[in-house]
Amino acid sequence: MAGKPGLKSELVEELMESGAMMSSFAEDMSNVLDLLDGNESGDHQNDKTRREAMSFLLEASKELNLKNYEKASANVHAAMQKLHSQGIEDFNDDKPRTEAKIKIAVYQEKAIQNEKRLSKLTGINWKE
Numbered sequence: 001m002a003g004k005p006g007l008k009s010e011l012v013e014e015l016m017e018s019g020a021m022m023s024s025f026a027e028d029m030s031n032v033l034d035l036l037d038g039n040e041s042g043d044h045q046n047d048k049t050r051r052e053a054m055s056f057l058l059e060a061s062k063e064l065n066l067k068n069y070e071k072a073s074a075n076v077h078a079a080m081q082k083l084h085s086q087g088i089e090d091f092n093d094d095k096p097r098t099e100a101k102i103k104i105a106v107y108q109e110k111a112i113q114n115e116k117r118l119s120k121l122t123g124i125n126w127k128e
Helices: 007-065 069-122
Strands: none
Touching: 007 069
């Protein structure tokens, strides 16, 4: 049969495409949750490094009170190294959260487009 496809076949095709989008959406949300879990573990490492830096600074303070300037200087140096590495960790642990935000924005746009298509097909506006 030549010519335009029937309304039923167009509806079936659009609904199948919507179903595929929803399936993809569910998988993508799983990836976002994995990214956020990665962010959480990075935060824990970041906190650990910060605590270690504070420990070195407290030791330096103790050594200064004892007028042991050489040990105080070594502890301040170690604290600065820890703070430097903590800054790098802080930058790196923000990457998964940023990637998750970008992915969520993309998925939101896809969901809006999907909703528009379904509204057009069914004649129903879900926002009312």
